Amino acid sequence: MSRGEKLTLKAFWEAVEQRLAACSAEELRAILRAMAQETLPTERQAFLNTLQPEVATAACVQEVAGQEELLADIADLADEFRAEMEGAEAWEERYGWDDYDEEDSLGPYVEFVEPLTALFDRAEAAFDYGDVALARTAYHKLFVVLAQEDDYGRGVRAEHLPNVEVGEARARYLRAVYDTEALTHRPQALFEQMHLTRSWLTKPRPMLDDVIQISPKPLPDSEQFFPEWMAFLRTQPGSDADAWLREAIRLSQGTQGLAALARAEGTQRPRAYVDWCAALEREEKHREVLAAAQEALRMLPEQIPIRAVVADYLCDAAMRLHDTEALQAGRWEAFLAQPTLARLLDVWEAAPPGLERTRQMHQAAQHVQVVLAHPPRGQALEAWEGDIERPSWPNTSVLAHAYLLAADWEAAHQLAAGEQVLGWSSRSSAQGLVVSCFLVHLSGRLPDSLPPNLTQLWQWGLQNSAGFGSWRGGDAGDTGLLSRLQLAYVECLPMASLRDDKQAEMLAWCLDVTKQRVSAIVSNQHRGSYDRAAVLLAACAETLRLQGNDREAHALLDEARQRFPRHRAFQAEVKAAVQRMERGLG
Numbered sequence: 001m002s003r004g005e006k007l008t009l010k011a012f013w014e015a016v017e018q019r020l021a022a023c024s025a026e027e028l029r030a031i032l033r034a035m036a037q038e039t040l041p042t043e044r045q046a047f048l049n050t051l052q053p054e055v056a057t058a059a060c061v062q063e064v065a066g067q068e069e070l071l072a073d074i075a076d077l078a079d080e081f082r083a084e085m086e087g088a089e090a091w092e093e094r095y096g097w098d099d100y101d102e103e104d105s106l107g108p109y110v111e112f113v114e115p116l117t118a119l120f121d122r123a124e125a126a127f128d129y130g131d132v133a134l135a136r137t138a139y140h141k142l143f144v145v146l147a148q149e150d151d152y153g154r155g156v157r158a159e160h161l162p163n164v165e166v167g168e169a170r171a172r173y174l175r176a177v178y179d180t181e182a183l184t185h186r187p188q189a190l191f192e193q194m195h196l197t198r199s200w201l202t203k204p205r206p207m208l209d210d211v212i213q214i215s216p217k218p219l220p221d222s223e224q225f226f227p228e229w230m231a232f233l234r235t236q237p238g239s240d241a242d243a244w245l246r247e248a249i250r251l252s253q254g255t256q257g258l259a260a261l262a263r264a265e266g267t268q269r270p271r272a273y274v275d276w277c278a279a280l281e282r283e284e285k286h287r288e289v290l291a292a293a294q295e296a297l298r299m300l301p302e303q304i305p306i307r308a309v310v311a312d313y314l315c316d317a318a319m320r321l322h323d324t325e326a327l328q329a330g331r332w333e334a335f336l337a338q339p340t341l342a343r344l345l346d347v348w349e350a351a352p353p354g355l356e357r358t359r360q361m362h363q364a365a366q367h368v369q370v371v372l373a374h375p376p377r378g379q380a381l382e383a384w385e386g387d388i389e390r391p392s393w394p395n396t397s398v399l400a401h402a403y404l405l406a407a408d409w410e411a412a413h414q415l416a417a418g419e420q421v422l423g424w425s426s427r428s429s430a431q432g433l434v435v436s437c438f439l440v441h442l443s444g445r446l447p448d449s450l451p452p453n454l455t456q457l458w459q460w461g462l463q464n465s466a467g468f469g470s471w472r473g474g475d476a477g478d479t480g481l482l483s484r485l486q487l488a489y490v491e492c493l494p495m496a497s498l499r500d501d502k503q504a505e506m507l508a509w510c511l512d513v514t515k516q517r518v519s520a521i522v523s524n525q526h527r528g529s530y531d532r533a534a535v536l537l538a539a540c541a542e543t544l545r546l547q548g549n550d551r552e553a554h555a556l557l558d559e560a561r562q563r564f565p566r567h568r569a570f571q572a573e574v575k576a577a578v579q580r581m582e583r584g585l586g
Helices: 009-022 025-038 041-050 053-086 088-096 107-128 132-147 166-180 186-200 208-213 222-233 239-265 271-282 286-299 306-321 324-337 341-350 355-373 396-405 409-417 431-443 452-465 479-495 500-523 527-546 550-563 568-585
Strands: none
Touching: 053 107, 053 132, 107 132, 107 166, 132 166, 132 186, 166 186, 166 208, 186 222, 186 239, 208 239, 222 239, 239 271, 239 286, 271 286, 271 306, 286 306, 286 324, 306 324, 324 341, 324 355, 341 355, 341 396, 341 479, 355 396, 396 409, 396 431, 396 452, 396 479, 409 431, 409 500, 431 452, 431 479, 431 500, 431 527, 452 479, 452 527, 452 568, 500 527, 500 550, 527 550, 527 568, 550 568
């Protein structure tokens, strides 16, 4: 188990019993002495009390006796909570605009945190002492309190109870439901209550394994329950029922059951293929993972997003098996299903350098063109994190990178030429990336040895397409993706070649776009972008000077200065950019 991963209650008690059984009496004494040595001075008496069995037994008896009033105490707290909610408007008028933090939904309900925590502890005690009927009722009533909110959206939420492990509380409640229901009604009751807890809590979907792992006792009647549970779930619609069915098959039938489900119903239940691959991977059966993923890709409809996840399992197995051909095929399948920039780079990195890599980038560009021309209807354009079935919608910058990595300069030029000279910070704009890449290529320098302004411009172009939060390079992007982009272009740009007339045409276009962009920024007084305009202008001048065109570089800068003589802030940014250029070029 990795560090920080939580041990389930069932696994914890099993481990405790195993270690106790393996220890001699003298070893147990040594353990207790070591624990005593670590005890703080203020906790020494409490530690001694725990070493007296009669004290522990008395405490247990006292706590069990206190459970008789548990439901009454919960009802009293619920009444107080509702009464407080009825006065929410008066509290809002008095404190709402001055002393209330909008990000804190507790408001006047902070006083309920401690008593609610104590009641959850007592419900847990009822469960641990075997009174599952009481625990079921108590937990239900407590979760109802957590689900309430006033007209201002305030209430006590699970996150407001730091000393309550709400996920385990939910598991205890569902285990109590299981234990108190008759076998014939158990599937329907458990299904209904698992759904209900999803409305109470924002925690992840509850699973049957949570119910199993919350108690050291075996799940009663499991051999009879599992077939009835699976039969019931097959009659229910929705993603919850599908997830619970797949889990039930995994728990009761293992990897072979998942394989049978995938082969019989995989086209209707695509996640069955994912579960099958995941189970094989946990067993470290990499060759079987490879075969299962290949089978899944043959059977699943083309280009559905979930194919990318299956392809990822294929690639992981291929890397472990050192199967280069399978790895390349898997990277390509993943890109077809999710044509993102990261997956484009996966294809680039897996392809052999040279003509084959260029061919793959041409094919990738053609695929992105098709996807951009046929957006999904009635669905979100961006893939939701964690949802492997929603489509990923590529940005225009993905197509631009595919063109550039394929050294298809003309296609990249056509893509960028029709765009606006403003809005380069958006990933839906390719113009900033293409202009900066053209200038880098025309400079004759490698990307890691550019002059300062061109370095900055090139860095901004890559950062935008990698998803950073601002054109200046925020922290919202993927730094790993940015590093991969930089490495790809270090390999790509030295291999690119253009005729002299095409280079002249490319440079003329870059200078024309630069003049238009500088004019649009400064004329419209976009003061926050003056530095961007100055860097772009100086980057062009650096490229001209590296080509031996010092006179043209001077003329470009002088024209901009003379056009906007009264824009002092812009003049200052140009001066700073030119100073950087002079220091960088010497």
